[in-house]
Structure formats: C-alpha cells, structure tokens
Amino acid sequence: MASLFDINVFGLFGQLLIGLINGSFYALLSLGLAIIFGLLKIINFAQGALYMLGAFMAWMVLQYFGINYWAALFIVPLAVGLIGVIMERFLLRRISNEDHLYSLLLTFGIALILQGVFTHIFGSSGLSYKIPAELKGGFKLPFMYLPTYRAWIIVVSLLVCGLTWYMIEKTKLGAYLRAGTENPKLMQAFGINVPLIVTLTFGFGVGLAGLGGVLAAPIYSVSPYMGADLLIVVFAIVVIGGMGSIGGAILTGLAMGILEGLTKYFYPEASTTIIFVVMVIVLLLKPSGLFGKEA
Known part of the structure; x- marks a missing residue:
C-alpha cells in the first residue's frame, strides 16, 4: 500500500x-446503456457482448477483407448498430409491453449466445490486433510517457x-426523440413515426x-x-450516475475510471471492488443516482 508521503x-x-x-470505455458503454434505458426503458444486458462483437468484427474485416482500422471505425459501429436494429425490431418489440425484467432476460440470453458462438469458433484465448502505424x-511529458494510441482513445x-x-439534450432531433419515447401517442398524432425512432435509438x-x-x-x-x-462494472456506473441520465453516465464513467486508477496506486487490493463500494454508498x-431524478 503506497503512503501519501512516499508517492512516485x-x-x-x-x-x-x-x-x-x-474511464473512456466506461463512459462510452455507460452512455449507450443510459440512452437505451433512459429513453426506451430497455435493460440491455447484451451491451458487453456487442462491445465484444465490435472488437471481433474489427479483427475479422482486417484478417479476411483487408479493411484497416480507420475504415473499421466507421463500418463496424454501423454493422453492430444494424444488428441492434434487428434485435429491437424482431425480438424486443415483441415484449415491449411486458415488465422490464423480460428485456433483461432476453438480452442476457442473446449475450450468452454470442459469447458461446465466438468461443466455439475462435476459442477462449485472445487475438491480437495491431495498432495502426x-x-x-x-509523447514524452514532464511527468510521464503518453502513448499516442491511448491519447487517441481519450x-x-x-x-x-x-x-x-x-x-440528445440540446437539439430539435433530441427533443423529438425524448418526446416520442415519453408520450408516443401524442407524437404519433403529429405524424412522427415513433416505432422507427425507438428502433434507431436502440441501434445507436x-x-x-x-x-x-x-x-x-x-x-x-x-x-x-x-x-x-466489463458489463457488470458499466451497469454499476449507470446506477451510480442515475439510470437514464445521459450526462451522468458520461461523467460517472470517467470519474470511476480515474478513481479505479487512484485505488490501484494507493491500495491495489481494493481496485476491483471500489466501484461497487461507491455504488452501494450511492x-x-x-437511490436515484448522483444525477438521476427521483421517481
């Protein structure tokens, strides 16, 4: 355990x-979960598997089609988003009027299927993907060496x-999106295609x-x-920030990543549990989360 008086x-x-x-990864995944739950009230337990799918797609398009990292940055999120559109349209929409627990169980099952399929095809050992040239x-900073790719991720x-x-918060499109999910009948009366908005939101x-x-x-x-x-940690972060709070998911994801890093330095044994300790305290x-609204 590092002492406050003996800091490297x-x-x-x-x-x-x-x-x-x-924290950057936490923020991205938490943001996706917060959008899906906050606007659509769907508990998407497949978010971690879809994150894994994105990494595998980047690896596969490079290995089999020669599509490099820069193209994958645009192609893969669109492909995963399309899979999300299909999930919502043909699976989740069928249980849209049921309790939220059903969407959790359904997406959890999808996650297990994806994980099982990729384990069967590629095995459980990891595959390498080269950093683009x-x-x-x-960069050599006064206090540390900062790898370019790490800076790029941030x-x-x-x-x-x-x-x-x-x-979502400041544009007319975001206003239509929030209104369409909060009061779908009213928005449909104004000619807004609410089911399409729901599908595209889930895909995004x-x-x-x-x-x-x-x-x-x-x-x-x-x-x-x-x-x-990673999914368990991300769900904890969404709970801390407030279920459905877009800004809360981003800020809490970054903050929890930094807190985890500090804990690894001062008391490494607690680094894997510190986020869950914070969740319990919050x-x-x-109970509504740091940035969430009371029900």
Whole structure:
C-alpha cells in the first residue's frame, strides 16, 4: 500500500492515465446503456457482448477483407448498430409491453449466445490486433510517457460522448426523440413515426458499444469474454450516475475510471471492488443516482 508521503509521481500519473483510458470505455458503454434505458426503458444486458462483437468484427474485416482500422471505425459501429436494429425490431418489440425484467432476460440470453458462438469458433484465448502505424509512438511529458494510441482513445471517447449529449439534450432531433419515447401517442398524432425512432435509438446505443470494441481491439486482447466482466462494472456506473441520465453516465464513467486508477496506486487490493463500494454508498444515500431524478 503506497503512503501519501512516499508517492512516485511517474507511477501515480501512469495509473491515472490507465484509469482515464478505462474511464473512456466506461463512459462510452455507460452512455449507450443510459440512452437505451433512459429513453426506451430497455435493460440491455447484451451491451458487453456487442462491445465484444465490435472488437471481433474489427479483427475479422482486417484478417479476411483487408479493411484497416480507420475504415473499421466507421463500418463496424454501423454493422453492430444494424444488428441492434434487428434485435429491437424482431425480438424486443415483441415484449415491449411486458415488465422490464423480460428485456433483461432476453438480452442476457442473446449475450450468452454470442459469447458461446465466438468461443466455439475462435476459442477462449485472445487475438491480437495491431495498432495502426499512424498512432504508434508517444509523447514524452514532464511527468510521464503518453502513448499516442491511448491519447487517441481519450480524445475520441470524449468527442463522441460530448456530441451525443449535445444531440440528445440540446437539439430539435433530441427533443423529438425524448418526446416520442415519453408520450408516443401524442407524437404519433403529429405524424412522427415513433416505432422507427425507438428502433434507431436502440441501434445507436448498441453502435456505441461497437465503437468501443473497435477502439479496444488494439490495446486489449480480442476474446469472447472481454465484455462480460466489463458489463457488470458499466451497469454499476449507470446506477451510480442515475439510470437514464445521459450526462451522468458520461461523467460517472470517467470519474470511476480515474478513481479505479487512484485505488490501484494507493491500495491495489481494493481496485476491483471500489466501484461497487461507491455504488452501494450511492444507493443508500441517493437511490436515484448522483444525477438521476427521483421517481
């Protein structure tokens, strides 16, 4: 356990960087979950499997079709989003009038199927995905060495999260989206195709998971289980931020990543549980979450 009086600046900032990178992935996946639950009231337990699917798709299009990382950044999220559209249209819509527990069970089953299929085809060991040549190397800062690809992940995640928040909270399209999910009959009376809005919203939410998978492929081992443990952490983050709070999911994801990094430096044994400890405390003090609204 590191003492407050015996701090290695390089080690501390190194862990903070790792925490910020993890927080970037947490923010992306939490944002997708918050959009899907906050606007559609669907508990998507397949988000981690779709994140894994995004990483595998990036690997497969490179290996089998020669499609590089830059093209995969656009193609894979669209492909995963299309899979999300099919899921919502042909599976989730059939139970849209049932209790939220049914959507949780259905998406959990989809996650297990995806994980099982990829384990059968590729095995449980990880596959490597090379960092693109343009993003190799790094920057030598006064207090640490910052790899270029890590910096790229942070910038892209913050940019995507910021633009998504602005679109949903500050634009007319976002207003239509919120109104269509809160009062669908009224919006349909005005000629708005609410079922289409719901389908596209779900597709966009899972597309964010696909984007996270592409970003993760070069630095994490691409394996069928890469999304399973991450999903539990992301759900905890969504609960801490407030179920359905878009801004809360982004801020809490980044904050929990940094907190996890700090914990790894000062008390590594607690780093795997610190987020869940925070979740318990928040649920006891403010059940609606830090940024959520009271029911």
